[in-house]
Amino acid sequence: MKPTKIAEGIYDVGVFDWNIRDFHGYSTDKGTSYNAFLIIDEKVALIDTVKAPFADQLIDNISQVIDPKKIDLVVSNHTEMDHSGALPRIMHRIGEGKPLYCSKMGAKNLASHFPNAWDYRPVKDGEELSLGKRTLTFIETRMIHWPDSMFSYLKEDRILFSSDGFGQHYAGFEKFDDQAGPELMVQAKKYYANILLLYAPRILKLLEKVVNAGIQIDMICPDHGMIWRKDPAKIIDAYFKWSRQETDKKAIVVYDTMWKSTETMANAVAEGISSTGVKAKPIHIRSSHRSDIMTDTLDAAAVVVGSPTLNNQMFPTVADVLTYMKGLKPANKIGGAFGSYGWSGEAVKLVAAELEAMKFAMVEGGPRLQYVPEKAGIEDCVAYGKKIGEAVIEKE
Numbered sequence: 416m417k418p419t420k421i422a423e424g425i426y427d428v429g430v431f432d433w434n435i436r437d438f439h440g441y442s443t444d445k446g447t448s449y450n451a452f453l454i455i456d457e458k459v460a461l462i463d464t465v466k467a468p469f470a471d472q473l474i475d476n477i478s479q480v481i482d483p484k485k486i487d488l489v490v491s492n493h494t495e496m497d498h499s500g501a502l503p504r505i506m507h508r509i510g511e512g513k514p515l516y517c518s519k520m521g522a523k524n525l526a527s528h529f530p531n532a533w534d535y536r537p538v539k540d541g542e543e544l545s546l547g548k549r550t551l552t553f554i555e556t557r558m559i560h561w562p563d564s565m566f567s568y569l570k571e572d573r574i575l576f577s578s579d580g581f582g583q584h585y586a587g588f589e590k591f592d593d594q595a596g597p598e599l600m601v602q603a604k605k606y607y608a609n610i611l612l613l614y615a616p617r618i619l620k621l622l623e624k625v626v627n628a629g630i631q632i633d634m635i636c637p638d639h640g641m642i643w644r645k646d647p648a649k650i651i652d653a654y655f656k657w658s659r660q661e662t663d664k665k666a667i668v669v670y671d672t673m674w675k676s677t678e679t680m681a682n683a684v685a686e687g688i689s690s691t692g693v694k695a696k697p698i699h700i701r702s703s704h705r706s707d708i709m710t711d712t713l714d715a716a717a718v719v720v721g722s723p724t725l726n727n728q729m730f731p732t733v734a735d736v737l738t739y740m741k742g743l744k745p746a747n748k749i750g751g752a753f754g755s756y757g758w759s760g761e762a763v764k765l766v767a768a769e770l771e772a773m774k775f776a777m778v779e780g781g782p783r784l785q786y787v788p789e790k791a792g793i794e795d796c797v798a799y800g801k802k803i804g805e806a807v808i809e810k811e
């Protein structure tokens with residue numbers, strides 16, 4: 416791949432992973448990219464690397480700009496192996512003994528991943544490193560989203576190298592926000608909902624810290640997807656909204672079903688919600704990936720979950736989604752539960768307990784119908800949907 420020049424003397428030398436569809440359980444339907452950045456100054460710096468199988472491509476990309484041996488130092492903003500996997504090859508190729516800058520936790524975590532005795536240079540929050548005409552400032556972003564995470568900010572060019580922050584799993588030759596279509600925000604939202612949501616309070620603090628410190632950002636270079644150069648404020652504003660867990664006038668009805676009874680109920684609940692003017696979307700779990708369900712959850716005011724009872728439990732795929740959702744800590748939601756059963760009917764109670772554990776404000780009275788819903792049962796579902804819709808209107 417041809418390196419992308421992003422500013423005078425600064426290149427993205429990263430790679431595309433066109434075919435990846437499952438990224439540790441996240442559905443990467445548009446593939447992804449592992450971005451790595453080369454800064455040519457009096458000292459030459461490489462910020463982050465790529466996944467191990469792409470190490471040769473990274474070296475080839477660097478070689479199109481400069482002899483890799485001329486790299487003086489490497490910065491690791493994040494230990495996760497999609498950005499550090501190529502470090503052993505890179506550190507060897509640029510010449511052993513060169514310094515590797517990272518956070519204090521980065522030095523610890525990199526040592527837990529790689530046996531190599533690299534010259535670790537742990538940096539503190541706010542520490543500066545002169546490259547000659549340019550200066551890198553390191554900003555600790557602990558637990559956004561790993562203990563080792565940090566950003567690197569190039570003061571003179573006002574470029575933020577933001578590691579996984581502001582990223583999107585997207586492979587495409589359009590490398591900048593001004594070249595992107597609507598897909599950019601779709602993927603950025605999905606990335607936030609699935610990777611960062613549980614750290615929302617920390618992200619909010621970080622954003623406030625950056626704004627209050629008056630740090631000027633002309634460009635944001637994440638380690639995945641497109642670079643924000645035309646309108647970095649757009650993604651910063653979206654991160655504010657998502658981190659505050661602001662919701663839209665929207666409800667999702669997430670369900671699974673064996674013989675379509677819970678599906679009939681889900682459609683009726685959604686119809687009831689919609690009749691109040693609130694946007695409603697039924698989502699059949701086995702027709703959707705859990706990471707897409709999470710994207711829809713992010714800005715939904717209400718999450719209503721339907722499950723049939725199977726062997727005295729909720730349906731396993733419902734448990735999958737609820738476990739995943741719980742870990743990501745969505746807040747500020749209205750919740751509801753319903754479902755069809757045959758004889759014992761535990762599922763609705765079990766689902767409601769999970770939603771209550773997530774501190775959702777539950778709308779009581781979710782229908783629990785035996786076997787195939789009749790007209791009266793369907794009407795109950797529509798009425799329950801209306802109650803959900805009214806609760807959303809009151810909340811918004």
Ligand SMILES: Cc1cc2nc3c(=O)[nH]c(=O)nc-3n(C[C@H](O)[C@H](O)[C@H](O)COP(=O)(O)O)c2cc1C
Pocket residue numbers: 671672673674675676677678722723724725726727728755756757758759760761785786787
């Ligand atoms: C393998 C199997 C196990 C079931 N186990 C239970 C059960 O433990 N308790 C119960 O109330 N219903 C049980 N049911 C009945 C279903 O919950 C019932 O058929 C329900 O209407 C299915 O809803 P659905 O069409 O949305 O899948 C079971 C059904 C199947 C197929």
